[in-house]
Amino acid sequence: MSSNADGPKAVKDSRYNDRPFGRSRPATVEFHSQTFNREDHLRKRSDFIRRAPQTRKIRLVNFLVVIRPNTLARPRLGLSVGKNRGGAVERNRIKRLLREFFRQNKKQFPPSHDVIIIALEGSNPLTYHQVVEELTAILV
Numbered sequence: 252m253s254s255n256a257d258g259p260k261a262v263k264d265s266r267y268n269d270r271p272f273g274r275s276r277p278a279t280v281e282f283h284s285q286t287f288n289r290e291d292h293l294r295k296r297s298d299f300i301r302r303a304p305q306t307r308k309i310r311l312v313n314f315l316v317v318i319r320p321n322t323l324a325r326p327r328l329g330l331s332v333g334k335n336r337g338g339a340v341e342r343n344r345i346k347r348l349l350r351e352f353f354r355q356n357k358k359q360f361p362p363s364h365d366v367i368i369i370a371l372e373g374s375n376p377l378t379y380h381q382v383v384e385e386l387t388a389i390l391v
Contacts, residue, residue, distance in 0.1 A: 303319040312373075313371055316367070316386070321364060328349070335372075336372075356390060
């Protein structure tokens with residue numbers, strides 16, 4: 252048996268000649284309104300503490316909602332769940348519920364506005380349906 256100095260040669264299968272090497276992806280990426288991208292949420296502290304003249308604060312049973320204009324053409328979400336709301340598991344659950352509500356209802360939020368939702372005392376044992384009931388009042 253003879254060996255090749257370059258090592259064994261890969262066997263090419265004719266079934267895969269028409270495909271590009273690696274994973275194939277669509278040529279254009281479409282915008283999906285049901286996603287929660289990096290651009291959809293506030294990340295910097297300066298975005299949270301920025302003051303705007305038309306800031307509205309709405310106090311609900313379990314949340315304080317702050318709505319203020321931004322210079323972008325889309326709504327953004329900021330979440331604040333303090334350590335007094337429970338352990339990490341409880342805080343992350345609240346944030347997941349709020350992100351899901353924003354993702355599902357993104358088109359009903361006011362365009363070009365930042366929406367900051369602050370979890371208040373007693374917001375730990377909420378279900379998604381309770382969050383929807385409470386927060387749909389601000390969308391109308």
